[in-house]
Structure formats: C-alpha cells, structure tokens
Amino acid sequence: MAEILGVGLTHSPSLISPDELKNYSLTRALKSNDRIPAELKDPASWPEPMRAEWGDDEGYTSAKKQRVKLADGFRRLRAELDAFKPDVVLVWGDDQYENFKEDIIPTFCIMAYDEFECRPMVGRDGGQRPNVWDEPADKVFRYQGHDASRYLAGALLEAGFDIAYSYKPLHQPGLGHAFLNTLLYLDYDRKGFDYPVIPFSVNCYGRNVIRNRGGAITQMVNGVEMAMDPPGPSPKRCMEIGAATARALQASPWRVALIASSSWSHAFLTPKNWWLYPDVESDLARFNELKAGNYEAWRNIPNSQIEDAGQQEMLNWMCLAGAMSELDRKPEIIAFLQTYIFNSSKCLAVMKP
Amino acid sequence: MGEILGVGTTHYPLLISPDEDRSFPLTRTLRNNTNVPEAMKIPTNWPEAMRVEYGEDKGFKSAQKHRERLLKGFREIRTAIDDFKPDIVLIWGDDQYENFKEDIIPAFCVLAYDQFEGTPFTNRDGSYRRNVWGEPQDKSFVYRGAPQAGRALAGGLIEEGFDIAYSYQPLHEKGLGHAFLNTLLYLDYDRKGFDHAVLPIAVNCYGSSVIRNRGGAITQKVNGVELPFDPPSPSPKRCMELGATTARVLKDSQYRVALVASSSWSHAFLTPKNHWLWPDLESDRSRFEELSDGDYDAWKQISTDQIEDAGQQELLNWMCLAGAMQETGRKPEILDYVETNVFNSNKCLALFNP
Numbered sequence: 107m108a109e110i111l112g113v114g115l116t117h118s119p120s121l122i123s124p125d126e127l128k129n130y131s132l133t134r135a136l137k138s139n140d141r142i143p144a145e146l147k148d149p150a151s152w153p154e155p156m157r158a159e160w161g162d163d164e165g166y167t168s169a170k171k172q173r174v175k176l177a178d179g180f181r182r183l184r185a186e187l188d189a190f191k192p193d194v195v196l197v198w199g200d201d202q203y204e205n206f207k208e209d210i211i212p213t214f215c216i217m218a219y220d221e222f223e224c225r226p227m228v229g230r231d232g233g234q235r236p237n238v239w240d241e242p243a244d245k246v247f248r249y250q251g252h253d254a255s256r257y258l259a260g261a262l263l264e265a266g267f268d269i270a271y272s273y274k275p276l277h278q279p280g281l282g283h284a285f286l287n288t289l290l291y292l293d294y295d296r297k298g299f300d301y302p303v304i305p306f307s308v309n310c311y312g313r314n315v316i317r318n319r320g321g322a323i324t325q326m327v328n329g330v331e332m333a334m335d336p337p338g339p340s341p342k343r344c345m346e347i348g349a350a351t352a353r354a355l356q357a358s359p360w361r362v363a364l365i366a367s368s369s370w371s372h373a374f375l376t377p378k379n380w381w382l383y384p385d386v387e388s389d390l391a392r393f394n395e396l397k398a399g400n401y402e403a404w405r406n407i408p409n410s411q412i413e414d415a416g417q418q419e420m421l422n423w424m425c426l427a428g429a430m431s432e433l434d435r436k437p438e439i440i441a442f443l444q445t446y447i448f449n450s451s452k453c454l455a456v457m458k459p
Numbered sequence: 460m461g462e463i464l465g466v467g468t469t470h471y472p473l474l475i476s477p478d479e480d481r482s483f484p485l486t487r488t489l490r491n492n493t494n495v496p497e498a499m500k501i502p503t504n505w506p507e508a509m510r511v512e513y514g515e516d517k518g519f520k521s522a523q524k525h526r527e528r529l530l531k532g533f534r535e536i537r538t539a540i541d542d543f544k545p546d547i548v549l550i551w552g553d554d555q556y557e558n559f560k561e562d563i564i565p566a567f568c569v570l571a572y573d574q575f576e577g578t579p580f581t582n583r584d585g586s587y588r589r590n591v592w593g594e595p596q597d598k599s600f601v602y603r604g605a606p607q608a609g610r611a612l613a614g615g616l617i618e619e620g621f622d623i624a625y626s627y628q629p630l631h632e633k634g635l636g637h638a639f640l641n642t643l644l645y646l647d648y649d650r651k652g653f654d655h656a657v658l659p660i661a662v663n664c665y666g667s668s669v670i671r672n673r674g675g676a677i678t679q680k681v682n683g684v685e686l687p688f689d690p691p692s693p694s695p696k697r698c699m700e701l702g703a704t705t706a707r708v709l710k711d712s713q714y715r716v717a718l719v720a721s722s723s724w725s726h727a728f729l730t731p732k733n734h735w736l737w738p739d740l741e742s743d744r745s746r747f748e749e750l751s752d753g754d755y756d757a758w759k760q761i762s763t764d765q766i767e768d769a770g771q772q773e774l775l776n777w778m779c780l781a782g783a784m785q786e787t788g789r790k791p792e793i794l795d796y797v798e799t800n801v802f803n804s805n806k807c808l809a810l811f812n813p
Contacts, residue, residue, distance in 0.1 A: 209630040212565055213622040259690035264763075266697050268566040268622040271690055273670065276562040276630075316627065333607070336614040336625055343620050 108356050111190040112430050112457030113183055113365040114423055114437070117199065117287035120448060121176060122226070122237050125169040131374050131449040133164070135381050139322065142380050156383055156446035165447045172448055173238075179441040179454040180291045186456050187292065187301070193360040194252040195301045196351070198422040199284030199367045200310035202320030205276050211315055212270035213339050214347060215307040216262075217281075218255035219273060222303065223248050224280030226290060239296065249281075249289060252302035254360050261354035267347055281305060284422075288367040301363075306351075310368070310421045312338025312409065322374040322381055341407045341424045348428025356433075366426035368419035369450030376416030383446040388415035393442055393453060401431035423453075430457045461712045464543040465784050465811025466536055466719040467777055467791070470552065470641035471804065474529060474648075475579070475590050478522040484728050484803040485518070488735050492676060492728075499734045509737055509800030518801045525802050532794045532808030533645045539810050540646065540655070545717040547605045548655045549612075549705075551776040552638030552721045553664035555674030558630050564669055565624035566693045567701060568661040569616075570635075571609025572627060575602045575657060577634030579644060592650065602635075602643060605658040608714055612658070615708035621701055635659060638776070642721040655717075660705075664722070664775045666692025666763065676728040676735055695761045695778045702782025710787070720780035722773035723804030730770030737800040742769035747796055747807060755785035777807075784811045 123129040136147050149157050159168045187195070206212060224247045229235035234243045259271040280286065285305040293299040311320045313334045318324050324331045339347075348364075355362045370392065371384035379385065395403040404427050412418060430437070440454035476482045489500050502510050512521045540548065559565060577600050580588040587596040606627070613625040634640065639659040647653040665674045667688040672678050678685045693701070702718075709716045724746065725738035733739065742765075749757040758781050766772060784791070789811040797806045 206563075208627040210559075210563055210565065210568060210624050210626045212563065212624040213617060215563065256687070256690055263566060263691050263693060266694070266700075268693060268697070268701075270563050270565040270624055272563045273561040333610065336610055337617055339617060339622060340620075343622070346620075347622070 108358050109361045109459055110352060110355060110429070110433060111186070111192065111363045111459065112426055112435055112437070113187070113363055114426055114453055114455040115180070115183060115288065115291070115365065115367055116176070116369045116452040116454070117284045117291070117367045118369050118448070118450060118452060119283060119287060121173060121291060122235070122287065124236055124238050125166060125173060127236060128164050128166060128169070130165065130169070130447065132382065132447050135374065139381055142382065146380050146382065153383070153446060159445065159447045168447065172443060172445065175441055175443055176452065177294050180294050182440050183454060183456060184292050186458070187363055190363060191361060192301055192363040194254050194304055195363045195365060196304040196306055197285050197288055197365045197367050198306045198308055198425040199282065199288065200419050200422060201282050201284070201307045202311060203315060204282035204320070205278035205307070207277055208316055210276070211309060211335070212307065213309050214267070215270040215272060216255050216259045217272050217305040217307065218259060219251045219275070221248060221250050222281050224286050226286050247286070247289070249299065250302040252304060254355070254358060254362065255304045257358060258304065258351065258354055262347065262350055265350045265354070267350060284367050288365065306425070308344065308421050308425060309338045310418045312336070312418065313413070337409050338418070338421060340409055341412065341421065342405050344421045344424035345401070345405050345428030345431065348425035349432035351425070352429035352432045364426060364429050366423040368422040369452045370420050371416040372419065372450045373416065374449065375418055378414065384450050385415040385417070386444055386446065386451065388417065389444065389451040392417070392420070396437055396453070396455070397439055399436040401427040461709045462715045462813060463706060463709060463783070463787055464539065464545065464717045464813060465780055465789055466540065466717055467780055467807055467809040468533070468536060468642060468645070468719060468721050469529070469723045469806040469808070470638045470645070470721045471529070471723050471806060472637060472641060473802065474526060474645055475588070475641065477589060477591050478519055478526060480589060481517055481519060481522070483518060483522070483801065485736065485801055488676070488728060492735055495734050495736065499736060506737065506800060512799065512801045521801060525797065525799060528795055528797050529806060529808070530648055533648055535794050536808060536810065537646050539812070540717050543717060544715060545655055546714040547608050547658050548717045548719060549658040549660060550639050550642055550719045550721050551660050551662055551779040552636065552642065553773050553776060554636050554638070554661045555665060556669060557636035557674070558632035558661065560631055561670055563630070564663055564689070565661065566663050567621070568624040568626060569609050569613040570659040570661065571606045571613060571625055572604040572629070573606050574604045575635045576600070577640045579640055600640070600643070602653065603656040605656040608712070609658050611712065612705065612708055616701070616704060619704045619708070621704060636661070638721050642719065662698065662775050662779060663692050664772045666772065667767070691763050692772065692775060694763050695766065695775065696759050698775050698778035699755070699759050699782030699785065702779035703786035705779070706783035706786040718780055718783050720777040722776040723806045724774050725770040725805060726773065727770065727803045729772055732768065738804050739769040739771070740798060740800070740805065742771065743798070743805045746771070746774065750781070750791055750807070750809070751793060753790040755781045
C-alpha cells in the first residue's frame with residue numbers, strides 16, 4: 107500500500123569538514139573572490155548579527171553550535187524515516203556541474219542506477235578529504251537503486267514531463283554532492299543506510315550552470331565571459347513535477363520518502379550581498395510561507411527573483427512543496443537555522459501522513 | 460519577426476549505399492533476424508506487392524526507382540530551402556543509441572553546438588563505407604551550428620514548461636547522429652555545399668526500446684536475460700505541443716527558420732506483426748490521408764502503443780513538425796509519398812510554405 111513521507115533538509119558540505127579547519131565558503135570568498143571590495147572584507151563593515159556570529163574566533167564557536175543543531179536535526183529526521191519504514195527514498199537535488207556538463211544539461215533527470223558506489227572522502231585533488239568521522243579516502247559508501255525509478259520516469263513521461271533518465275553515471279562516479287551528503291548526514295552516526303535510493307536531479311543552477319560551473323565565478327573563453335545558459339525550470343514547473351511525482355507514487359505499491367535536499371539562499375550566489383552573506387530576509391519570508399503550509403505563495407515566484415535572492419537550490423524544495431501541496435500536508439519544522447557566515451540558511455522539516 | 464518554412468523528409472540510410480550492394484534492411488533481416496519464421500523468409504509467402512517489388516533481381520531495379528523518386532523530392536526541397544533563405548535549419552531527428560546511451564536518455568535535447576563535423580563514410584568498426592558519391596573514408600563534412608539561437612530556443616521552451624535538455628558539444632556521437640547527418644547529406648545530394656546554420660533537436664523516438672534494443676530490432680540480453688523495457692518516448696501529443704511552442708518562440712524571434720522533420724514512417728524492422736519484413740502500409744496510408752487533409756488533430760489523439768504497434772516510432776519527429784504547422788495554420792504540399800514493402804519504410808516528402 108502506497109504511502110508518502112515528506113522531508114526537507116540540507117546537504118551543506120561544511121558538515122563534513124572539521125570545524126577547526128574553518129573551511130566555510132565565507133573564508134574562501136574572503137581569500138579568493140577578487141570582486142569583493144577590500145573594505146567589505148573587513149568585519150567592521152558587516153551587518154551586526156554577522157559580526158556577532160563571526161565573533162573573535164572566525165566563527166569557530168558558532169560553527170560548533172550550528173553542527174550540534176544540525177546533527178541533532180538529522181538524527182530526528184532519521185528517526186522519522188526509520189519509523190516510516192520506506193521501501194525507497196527519493197531525493198531531489200541539484201547537480202553543480204558534476205554529473206552533467208557541456209555535453210548535456212537535463213532540466214530533470216531520474217537516476218535509475220542499479221547501485222551507487224561513492225567515495226566521498228577523496229578530496230578534489232585525489233587525496234584525503236579531512237572529515238569529522240576520520241574516515242579514510244578509500245572508504246566506499248554503497249547505496250542500492252530501486253525499480254520504482256523506471257516506473258516513475260515512465261509515469262512522468264506519460265504525464266507530459268520531458269524528463270531524462272539514466273542507468274549509470276555520466277561524469278560523476280557514484281553521486282553528486284547534493285545526494286551523497288544527504289545520505290551521509292542521514293547516517294551521521296554511521297549505523298548504516300540500507301534504504302534504496304532514487305536521486306532526482308534538478309537543474310537548479312540554470313543560467314549559470316555551465317557559465318559559472320555551478321559556482322560564483324564566470325568562466326572566460328578567449329578573455330570574454332561565457333554567455334548565459336538557458337534557464338532552470340521555474341518554481342511553478344518544479345511544483346508541477348513534484349505534484350505529478352506524488353500522484354504517480356500514490357498509485358504505486360511502494361512506501362516512499364520524498365526528500366528535498368538543499369539549503370536556501372546561498373551567499374556565494376547573492377551578488378547584491380557581495381557573495382558574503384545570504385538573503386536572510388527573503389529566506390525568512392519563504393520560511394513563514396512554508397510554516398503556514400502556504401505552498402501556493404511559492405508557485406508564482408519568478409526565476410529572476412530566485413536568482414536575485416541566491417535561492418537557486420530552493421528549486422529542490424519547490425518539487426517537495428508541489429508534492430506536499432498535492433497531498434495537502436502541513437510541515438512540522440524540525441529546525442530553521444539562519445546564518446550570515448555559514449553560506450546559507452538551513453531548514454529541516456518533516457511532512458507526515 | 461521570425462518566419463517559418465516547414466519541411467518533411469526522410470533520412471533513409473540506404474540512399475548512401477550503391478543500389479547494387481543491396482544492403483537493404485530486408486536483406487539483413489533475412490540473414491540475421493532469428494525471430495523471423497523460416498517460412499516467412501521465402502518470398503512466395505510475402506504479400507503480392509512485395510514479391511513484385513522484390514522481382515527477379517532481389518529489389519535492384521526497384522531500388523533504383525525508389526532512389527530516383529526520393530532524389531527528385533530532395534532536390535525540390537533544397538530549392539525551396541535556398542529560396543526561403545533561412546538563418547537556421549532546425550531538424551527534428553531521432554537518436555538511435557548514438558549520442559545518448561545508458562548514461563542519459565533525454566526526451567528532447569537541443570544540440571546548440573558551435574559546429575558539427577562528421578565523417579559519414581567511416582563505419583563504426585573503422586572500415587570504409589561504400590557510397591554512391593565515391594567519396595573517401597576520411598571525407599569530413601562540417602556544418603555551422605546555431606549556438607545563440609539554440610540557447611534562446613532552449614530557454615524559450617523551458618520558460619514555457621518544457622523540460623528539455625540542451626548541449627554544447629557531443630556526448631557519445633562525434634558530429635551528428637545519422638538522422639541529422641543523412642538529412643544534410645541528402646539535401647546536398649548534388650554536392651554543391653550546404654552553408655545554412657543547423658540546429659538539431661533530438662527526439663527520443665525509440666522510447667521503450669531505446670536501450671533495450673539499442674535503437675534496433677534485437678533485444679539485448681544480460682546474463683542470458685532480456686533487458687526490461689525502458690521508460691517510454693514522449694507522446695505524439697507532447698511532441699505536437701513542443702512543435703507548436705517551438706513555432707511560437709521562433710515567430711517571436713528575429714530568425715528565418717526552416718523547420719525540418721526527418722524520418723521515414725513505419726519501419727519494417729520495428730513492426731513485429733509483419734515479422735520485421737515489411738512496414739505497416741495501412742497505418743501509414745491513414746496517417747498520410749490525415750496529413751494531406753491538414754487534419755493534425757487526428758495525430759494528436761494517437762497513443763504511444765499505437766505508434767509502437769505500427770512501427771512508426773520515428774514519426775514522432777513528424778509529430779513535432781505537425782504541431783508547428785498546426786500552430787502556424789499551414790497545409791502541406793506533398794512532393795511525393797513513396798510506398799514500399801521491400802525498402803524498410805514508407806517515405807513522405809512535403810513542404811509547408813508560408
């Protein structure tokens with residue numbers, strides 16, 4: 107008998123890195139983003155709550171506090187997941203120029219692999235990635251796929267969604283970080299994660315996915331900035347595909363957890379804040395709408411507003427919102443952590459049957 | 460303000476091969492397809508019209524006539540395209556497990572490359588492909604792409620709620636898949652050059668068997684077990700919606716665009732009910748009458764099951780064109796409609812003038 111559990115969470119990479127390394131996107135921006143005027147790199151010019159969060163230890167104390175809250179939130183989400191006993195866990199996540207590059211950018215792609223073999227503790231340079239679990243670079247995390255992925259791809263195509271699907275990796279072995287971090291954090295205590303997984307890739311980065319390679323820096327070709335890429339799907343379209351996903355799975359034999367994985371406004375995607383801190387006000391507005399179960403307020407947000415607020419990755423949550431609107435579910439907020447210095451505000455929520 | 464010319468054509472691969480080679484799909488099916496009952500491999504058990512077409516020379520004379528009719532149509536289309544002076548030639552074509560494989564199958568993909576370079580006379584195994592032009596194995600064909608228009612069209616379609624993919628460079632197929640490349644080779648059959656910018660849009664016509672059968676007739680096996688069905692193609696209705704929206708977006712652009720649907724209709728090798736030997740002539744004739752009448756709505760109602768039963772998977776390319784022509788209120792001028800039992804597929808050549 108089909109049943110659906112809704113979950114919203116974050117895949118913020120900084121949870122992997124030990125806090126004492128202070129490896130936040132802010133510290134990287136201060137060091138390497140030349141477009142930020144020097145005076146704005148001085149904490150004295152920052153908003154008051156940002157300075158308080160930064161403190162006199164470059165955010166170390168705040169990072170530890172954030173970690174405790176997030177780890178605790180993930181434990182509660184895992185407990186909800188275990189209590190729900192899903193047959194399969196679907197994750198909406200973005201691809202930040204990882205699996206999809208110049209040779210194809212799909213708007214949506216269902217990854218119907220047999221299994222996912224991942225080595226998250228290998229650093230970008232191929233060496234050991236420092237991590238709070240002290241796990242070695244060659245540690246393999248293996249997750250199973252599920253037949254529901256082909257079923258869902260078929261149902262969505264029949265319903266007029268022009269999705270792509272795949273049976274094996276393209277450029278990214280295993281899983282991109284949005285999906286993999288989600289699974290790592292849902293097993294923060296390393297008791298194992300045996301639920302089969304359907305990663306559902308959403309092109310959140312839209313007009314800058316190739317141009318900025320999913321980051322903050324525009325690529326140059328022969329000294330000229332690359333042209334804008336075609337846009338990502340609109341919030342409305344994401345909500346429609348979320349609703350259609352919920353309908354298709356309700357007509358299936360499976361119990362499915364639908365997970366939206368992303369932080370909200372990202373500092374490194376918010377030029378109006380000089381890439382230093384996220385659009386805290388816009389996130390707060392979205393949060394109040396979510397808390398009230400007012401999903402409809404999200405439906406007509408234009409992509410231009412999403413981009414202005416650095417909320418590109420919220421498109422993952424838009425898919426979840428569409429599904430929850432379809433099922434008429436209200437959210438139970440587990441945590442809403444606003445921050446100036448840790449790149450993005452994070453929301454953890456569960457929408458129970 | 461954009462302007463549009465509609466073109467329907469075929470990319471039938473056998474126009475490349477000299478007729479005396481008789482490398483027709485039928486010849487290959489008779490040789491290789493073990494699913495064909497032995498009795499049905501004997502011409503006396505074929506439909507009367509097929510036996511006549513096959514004749515005493517295993518189809519050689521008929522192949523020559525088939526070619527003549529198609530070339531006449533291609534030359535007329537080329538003249539119409541040149542007269543139209545397009546900024547872009549957009550082609551809807553299928554990908555038969557060429558550029559897109561297990562690592563991604565998009566329903567639709569706009570190939571917004573800077574340019575396309577292909578060597579059609581090098582076979583997959585590296586051998587030389589004999590061709591009617593006597594062109595050498597390493598002969599390279601270079602076509603201009605339409606990267607800016609491609610990005611703009613992809614953007615326009617995504618904003619209108621189409622979840623298309625796009626790409627800036629090849630994935631598995633260097634250059635262009637055969638649906639696109641053959642179209643361009645035939646539009647320049649007389650080798651005077653083809654300088655129009657090209658915008659290919661891949662349509663996943665092969666749907667439930669694109670990986671399972673690798674875009675062919677034979678189901679792949681893994682450890683002795685047949686692969687399961689893949690997710691389906693987009694429906695005729697969805698293809699027509701995509702075509703209509705493409706026309707609207709281009710009408711609002713500054714470009715003059717030839718919209719080309721490239722494919723034959725029912726394919727013998729996709730028609731199990733005819734033992735993969737001859738295409739579904741009756742179904743194609745119904746589609747042809749509907750097209751001739753400009754009755755595009757009749758196409759919108761066709762189910763994917765019906766398409767697969769009739770071996771008309773590739774007709775989905777024409778469905779995109781039909782949607783665009785319905786949107787722009789165009790009626791077709793049929794240049795030719797070539798029916799065949801022996802040469803795999805029926806072919807329609809048509810223009811939809813402004």
